[in-house]
Amino acid sequence: MMKLRLLLILCLAVISAGVSAQSVREVDICVYGGSSAGVIAAYTAKKLNKTVLLIEPGKRLGGLTSGGLGYTDIGNKYAITGISRDFYRRIGTHYGKFEQWIFEPGVAERTFQEYIREAGVEVLYQHRLAGAQKTGGRITEIQLESSTGGAAKHSVIRAKMFIDCTYEGDLMAKAGVSYTVGREANAQYNETYNGVQLRNKHQFPDGVDPYKVPGKPESGLLWGISAEPMAEQGAGDKKVQAYNFRICLSNQPDNMIPITQPEGYDPARYELLLRVVEKTRPGNLNGILKFDLMPNHKTDINNNGAFSTDMIGMNYNYPEADYATREKITKEHELYNKGLLYFIGHDPRMPQHLRDAMLKWGYPKDEYQDFGNWSPQMYVREARRMVGAYVMTQANCEGKEVVKDGVGMAAYTMDSHNCQRIVQNGMVKNEGDVQIGGFGPYPISYRSIIPKAEDCENLLVPVCLSATHIAYGSIRMEPVFMVLAQSSATAAVAAIDHKTSVQKVDIAKLQRELTARPLASNRTAEILVDNDDATHVVKKGDWKQEKRGAYGPSFFQAEKGGQQGSVRFTPDVLRAGTYKVYTYVPKVPGLSSSTQITVFDGKKEQKVPYTAASVRVEGQTSGEWVELGSYAFGKGNKAYVEISNAGADGAIVADAVLFIPVEK
Template identity: 60%
Template sequence: MSNKIKLTVLGLLITLNSLKAQQTSNKSYDVCIYGATSAGVVAAYTAAKYGKSVLLIEPGKHVGGMSSGGLGLTDIGNKYAISGIALDFYRRVGQHYGQFEQWIFEPHVAEDIFHTYLEKAKVPVLYQHRITAVKKQGNVITEILLESTGPRSVGRVKAKMFIDCSYEGDVMARAGVSYVVGREANTAYGETFNGVQLTNGHQLPDGIDPYKVKGDAKSGLLWGITKGQLAEKGSGDNKVQAYNFRICLSNDPKNRIPITKPAHYQPERYELLIRQMEKRTWKSLQDVFIWSRMPNQKTDINNRNGFSTDMIGMNWDYPDADYRKRQEIWSAHTDYTKGLLYFVGHDPRIPEHIRAEMNEWGYPKDEYMDNENWTHQLYVREARRMKGALVMTQHHCEGREMVQDGIGMAAYTMDSHNCERLVVNGMVKNEGNVEEGGFGPYPIAYRAITPKETEAANLLVPVCLSATHIAYGSIRMEPVFMVLGQSAALAAVKAIDGKSAVQEVDVAALQRQLKENPLADGSAPDVLIDNSDSFRVKVSGKWSVQKRGGYGPDYFLSDGHTDSSSFIRYYPDPNIKGRYEIYTYYAKLPERKAVTAVKVFDGKRLQEVVIKDEEVKVVGQTSGEWVKLGDYIFSGNGKPYVEITGNGEKVAADAVLLVAASK
């Protein structure tokens, strides 16, 4: 299919979906979801699969948010944290590329999958409509008012339940729900990584002069440097971590459009890049960009080091800005980023080999075809954050506090990009970067996605949820948003059925249903046997428990001096019946033996499988990969097991997964 035909089909799909939404706009919906981000799509699909009438509203013209907007190198932390429809999404990505699961992908592949969910559940999408006001009766939202940026207009939408899946929290804010923008002081919640932080991460080298004319303060500061002074470490403010675009380029000569000089090009904006280069040798594009390869000769480019794609300090007004101001900020980021790409490829001060490397790349012809081949989504890493019944903090991330009402998990490092670039001791420095990990998956409270009942009884907020700045930096990952979107939708369904406020939903029942019906379609759930399940895992011989890496909280590692009597054995339910695909998790380790021996007993027959290290390719930011052991039929007899043997070598034993073959 040609690009022109694809673009026509896309436009027709948007028009038909908007007409479908408009035709039913006068009725009251069960669930209205604002923001067709990845969380919004999953929430809409879930609610519809449970038989509720649903309307999904999207201010733009695309679905999927950052997941279809260039963030193809999925930030996970630990795949154990990802469940339900979110996990199904990454398996559908895998199927597209001929794999079981895959966590790196092209933008259009993600958007196609999101459309598949919406079409399957028959969810109407109202595109190019954005919220202007919320009407309430007491603490109950009755309707939201909208303005159109497209050719058709729907002025208001009524619903029983509302779910705000926008990156900005616009429904939440207009509904009068308490929220915060910026960074809390460390003292507010007894944290250590919140507030002002001057670290070496993504930092400029020492000694860079901040002035337009070196050594002359009267000449003024270079572009991109604020006039403020460094505040006390850990102090709070209203500054927001930097936004950028996750950039998809192609080096396929048949699929690339040259990077030409953009409108509003201002090369003086990149003077700091030249000065950084003078202090730090620039060997390749990887020294200034995280230049990650995606399938089919494409990229997901992210910020790296002191001066890169992050537009530091230029987004502080964005969360609470009106739509006009937000568009100005968005356009400024577009001009800056396209200008940076052109600058690196053409400015004579850039080393020739770097210019040559950059000019191998161009905008992809087959992506974002209705937006001049440029992403439709600014990476709004953080905007408003709700102040709900419970605030997730650093203590929850690190496991020092544990919630019992978890309805999703997070596992990523506490991650904040820089918030400000200023002069410190006569040098240019970036401030705000934090990258602190070392902890396992942890639960996210249901109370963190629900407002205080006095403020809104029929609203759920799974994206701009209740968390401190630094905790949000761990939670704010696309697969986690999908998980929380599904949980929010099921909670909305339960609140409707129970005629209750969302705060009164039986969380234990919600947790059970998420586990028993993970895809919201009645299909059989996976059977996961992790190392921590002591009733279903037998350990023989000397194995140490490794707390970092692998799948889930830990994995087993043999000491390298064991014999064949040393093994880890995983037992499914002995009554299990039917055909299943069996996988074991192959952890990504710095040292690993060349061959891992696995035995599979289905209750009747024993089969041996050999995993060769060189045949397992770990892709993307993952802790390992699932390796298929084969298809097996269980009769409900015997005592089936999967066994990994030590064999006198260092061997890792991690989780075992059984997937019903009908999936």
Template identity: 50%
Template sequence: MNRFTLFHVTIMKNSIAILAALLLAFANFAEAQTTPKTLEADIVIYGGTSAAVIAAVQAKKLDKSVVIISPDKHLGGLSSGGLGWTDSGNKSVIGGLSREFYERIFNYYDKPETWKWQDRSDYSFRGRVMPPSDSKDRSMWIFEPHIAEQVFEDLVAEYEIPVYRDEWLDRENGVKKEDGHITSITTLSDKTIQGKVFIDATYEGDLMAAAGASYHVGREANRVYDESWNGIQVGVLHHQHHFGELQVSPYKTPGDPNSGVLPKVSTADPGKKGEGDKRVQAYCFRMCLTDHPENRVPFPKPEGYDPAQYELLLRIFEAGLDPMYVFKKFDLIPNRKTDTNNHGPFSFDNIGMNWDYPEASYERRSEIIKEHETYQQGLLYFICTDPRVPKELQDRMNAWGLAKDEFIDNGNWPHQIYVREARRMIGEYVTTENDVQGKRQPPSPIGMGSYTMDSHNVQRYIKPNGYVQNEGDIGVPPRQPYQIAYGSLVPKKEECTNLMVPVCLSSSHIAFGSIRMEPVFMVLGQSAATAASLAIDHQVSVQDIPYAKLRHQLLADGQVLERPSKPK
């Protein structure tokens, strides 16, 4: 090909590329112009969590129009955001669409092409394995983030559910009510959505709060609901997430209070055991890491990295704790990856740095999330690079990195922080420790829970003897699976008559510690959408739906409402 011809071919290729770009820009512009500023649906779901998607699917199955208004760009919340080592509890009480989600996960891992970095037969960790193809129970409870996200995307595509992403509720003026009835919500992009029933499926409960429902933030005193494990837990040392008898000084110069305290240590009085407070249990990111060389990205040095943040870790090692405890919650999921969680006295939980998150502005929440990201990435970088870190720990950590094929649009970092708890509604019925422990019978059950009443640490304080300690970590198992009352999904009737809250539901802090598991959120999402459909059909408030019909529909759709006679 001569230079003249080559020149014209190049010009033609460039012209085609420019034309394609212009056509794409025009299409995007046209779509933006034709997207209505006012939407309408029978059921309006705010949130992009697993509960939101499942609620939307159930609404469609019941022939209701539905729309998801999601502040998130990615669907699935924690289920697709790194929490692949599912806290399932007793799996026999997980039914309906929640179980279908885990069956769909199985179907993906039943395909040979899903196993890119590991042979299917090689996966085994802590008694969990990939079930064989002919398994009677075709469910998979451990999975990679991108597989979970694909399942959620499959669901909204199959059921033709409209999803509007990156749409944030106007929390100040965006909820319109008439006679206790929500008529519409408006987002910060000035999109208004009208509906008959609204479902708040966020981790924060922003719609619930803006709609005027009562709620609580923090821990109630034990006396409020006649509980034992709520409130401040000074002196209670469950799990292994505390300093125990380790004598670790919290001061910059060990033993010298005048030198100031180390980062992440509070100088405030921790409070009296059993009393309530406004503190919130710690958040973290559930990281997806890998030790596969071809899929590993080295841990980055975050902007704002400060090695002084991790001085306590070095002192823990000096006090005698085995440095390899750091790897205790590197839970292995398929394809040589992890769901990495917090473990030990100083770990990935950013204790005490999230107390204002539940009620904070969007801007302030963004700052909190960024600070958590810097802390957590900094801890990994510190272990990998600081010369004071024990060599065995450092060498082993340097074999790990972020998974290159996960969270590819976010620097391989999870797009969802683990909001373990934020607001909790005070609704028609408050689920408490007494329900979880079987001390009373919840009325009108719409699902079941079974996981341990679990709270992560809330604060890191200084004991009277001058040493550091963590407070708030609790782990108390229920005697058996327990029922969750319908009244915990609805606000008080005088506050709002067409709102359902399956995530920030009505429960005490310690009871929420058991309920707050992703399979249960999906169970409650399905039940909420079923109740919303009945409220529309019968033209009544969500508080006045006929429970007999709700129960009948839930059982027909595979929900488990009573403990099996022979629990697995």
């Protein structure tokens, strides 16, 4: 009996030592992936008084937003709400503006760190997922390993709720949640722009020969061209749209590192570029690279044209690959992009004016200093996509199907980069590029960020959400990921508080919470009155309703010489106080040199005209907020802002008015 007791004590000691060696960490909410979405999800959960751990496999927070994509893809600012919008306001503060959508990588990274410090979020860097354990339909724990090969600080994380904020959907996959990779056939969801698409954007001009020796198929295909025959238009496949890097360069001499020949450089990889240049004869670098300028003499360079920074067809294995394979694919993309920049600037066959232009740029000394001045974040445009409780499709983008459980909005063009480079009729062609827009903001279903109940009950997926390839192309924008991350964290908190699953969260209550507490705090919420809000807007006179370039679905426009009229915006002020007032001015031709605006604070009127010269629209935004001053408003709906077309010498626009509380 004594031996049995000693054996039992010894076993318990071994088990205890094993658990200790595993270094178990327990929190309310575990966020995996330090992307822009990951930071906002963790910040939100902590602000809502939950214990949180944010796990980042690398060393840098912010994902692509801090990794080079500074020329923000928006679609419509109306879709960007809550803490996501606050992020771009904080960026604006850095640059001395109200909002800023064009920014340097380092500024974005420091802003994300600001959120982490403010909320006191614990971040575990350089740890990655090794496994996940699920019991009774719930993830009970995940296992981690060091990303660097050393010992893991915490090897087991237990949480009540998990949020997968990776671009790859790794936690989702480890948890056994249904997902897909590639393009659905159009027939699967009754779509038009999914599957194989041979179209005209970012396309080779006719006549570009695909063979090493022009006109001789027996010589073999040039690098990057597939011999695979193209499937029929609209057919599904497992091909993934191309990845690249959003490249930050500098042309400031004291902040430049010369672009040198990268390891493994092979000029034969860029032979196709020479053939394209010979056909198109670009006058500057914009004919090859999408050269968007950032503050302080920097760039956000993206793919442009038939042959550019997209490494087409070289990423098919990435979404489901192991870590070593992904690292290899990422390195190949880095070297391809660095080689392209070097080739443009140094290959004697390139036109002299393009070489000279390229040599004015170099890697920025003050960016990515821990990563050899090159972004550690490859642009993983699309990897796994969850097949969740609801699948967003083209019908949602186009407004043909409108969900009632929206917890965020999207507004960008249905956008896919090319998926393959092939031979068609003896000529080289790209296949897969789609750019179809013309629709307004639309809601994203809560059910699209949660798994099916039978798959998992305590996981939310705001990045690799449930959408078809072409719908995902519209949703997959960094600001939208941040919006959905806040919604995910808020839902996770609600599920914990009500001891329920993510599928049983009260959606109406969640929507009210996101509206009432847009910053996950008790600060007074700002008030937006949009022209499409018939309850709070009164229109007099002859105003046309325009859609393109609006904040939200539409804006009103009065032409010079039309019937005199006005548009009055009346806010419901729930808390008396001082508010800073802005009006949104869409970018329209022939804008009147001056617009007459009246602000009534409930006691007296003030005339506040603005001039067309004060409206400076930058980047991919459709308009700009113009400040009208600060005013003390009482509680209720007596105050208003009225836009008049009296005395106009051009077009007058009335779109939206914003009332932002001034915190004491």
